[in-house]
Amino acid sequence: xxxxxxxxxxxxxxxxxxxxxxxxxxxxxxxxxxxxxxxxxxxxxxxxxxxxxxxxxxxxxxxxxxxxxxxxxxxxxxxxxxxxxxxxxxxxxxxxxxxxxxxxxxxxxxxxxxxxxxxxxxxxxxxxxxxxxxxxxxxxxxxxxxxxxxxxxxxxxxxxxxxxxxxxxxxxxxxxxxxxxxxxxxxxxxxxxxxxxxxxxxxxxxx
Numbered sequence: 001x002x003x004x005x006x007x008x009x010x011x012x013x014x015x016x017x018x019x020x021x022x023x024x025x026x027x028x029x030x031x032x033x034x035x036x037x038x039x040x041x042x043x044x045x046x047x048x049x050x051x052x053x054x055x056x057x058x059x060x061x062x063x064x065x066x067x068x069x070x071x072x073x074x075x076x077x078x079x080x081x082x083x084x085x086x087x088x089x090x091x092x093x094x095x096x097x098x099x100x101x102x103x104x105x106x107x108x109x110x111x112x113x114x115x116x117x118x119x120x121x122x123x124x125x126x127x128x129x130x131x132x133x134x135x136x137x138x139x140x141x142x143x144x145x146x147x148x149x150x151x152x153x154x155x156x157x158x159x160x161x162x163x164x165x166x167x168x169x170x171x172x173x174x175x176x177x178x179x180x181x182x183x184x185x186x187x188x189x190x191x192x193x194x195x196x197x198x199x200x201x202x203x204x205x206x207x
Contacts, residue, residue, distance in 0.1 A: 001021050001154065010095075016058075017048065017052065017056070017126045018066075018109045020046050020047075020048065021042060021046045021048065021053055021056070021057065021063070022042070022063070022066060022070055023046070023066050024045035024046035024047075025042050025045075025063045025064070025067050026112050026115070028041055028042055028045050028047060028058070028061060028117040029067075029112070029120075030111050030112060030114075031120060033115075033118075033119040033120035034120055034121070035119075035128075037060055037063070037064075038060055039053055039054070039057065039059060039060055039063065039192075040061075042063060047085060048124055054178060060156045061084060062119060065114075066164055068127060071109060071112060072111075073107075074105075074109060075105050075106070075109070075132050076132070076135055076167070077108050077137070078104070078136060079098075079101050079102060080102070080135070081097065081101070082097050082098050082100070082101030082102075082207045083101075083138075083139050084166055085134070086139060087139075087142070090152055090193055091143055091194075092123070092191065093193060094139075094143065095167065095195060095198075096187065096191050098136065098139065098167060099167055099171065099187050099190050099191055099194070100187055102136075102167065102168060102171045103171050103174070103175065103183070103186075103187070104170060106171055106175040107175055108173050110176075113172070113175060114175075114176050117172075117176050121181065129168070129169065129172065132168060133164055133168060133204070135169055136164060136167060136202035137160055137164055140159075140160045140163045140164060141156060141160050143198070144159055144160060144198070144201055146154045147198075147201060147202050149205055150205070151201055151204065151205045152205075154159050155204055155205065156201075159197055159198075159200070159204075161203040162197050163194055163197050163198070165189060166193045166194050166197065167190065169196055170190055170203075171190070174186055
């Protein structure tokens with residue numbers, strides 16, 4: 001049986017209720033973990049009735065999908081100025097700016113990021129990282145396209161993937177795990193790896 005479609009929050013009051021529920025979902029997830037983040041527990045945390053929650057969210061998975069989407073929107077909004085500024089810059093300056101902005105954007109939501117990676121099942125974690133990659137992928141691909149002669153499509157795709165893994169996945173792990181590495185040292189090391197990949201792509205093209 002197909003579940004009834006959820007309502008779309010169109011009025012300000014409805015949108016505020018949805019945001020309140022998502023805020024509550026984040027708090028429960030951060031404090032108590034995935035198993036505790038049931039619809040009833042979230043409704044109680046948000047101070048709304050389960051019926052009000054069910055108008056917009058079918059179940060816990062629905063809550064997590066919406067929370068992940070909101071997280072990604074916030075990340076993309078925070079990263080956008082750095083990506084725009086990086087367009088005319090050389091690879092070193094652009095990479096440093098993007099890595100720093102990525103760290104700052106993730107650190108702003110560090111408790112939720114840690115909760116998502118610690119308590120949410122692996123497929124949801126993969127979805128979170130995948131969703132955050134699209135805008136950075138565009139920037140990396142554009143930088144590779146400025147190499148002359150341009151890399152073959154297969155090489156551009158390969159190096160885009162590799163650079164993304166370094167430029168985005170490493171900052172996620174850094175914010176989540178907080179290893180004993182100075183932030184500036186981490187930025188410098190990450191940028192050095194990225195530049196090495198850009199240089200390798202250029203040499204592949206030249207060869």
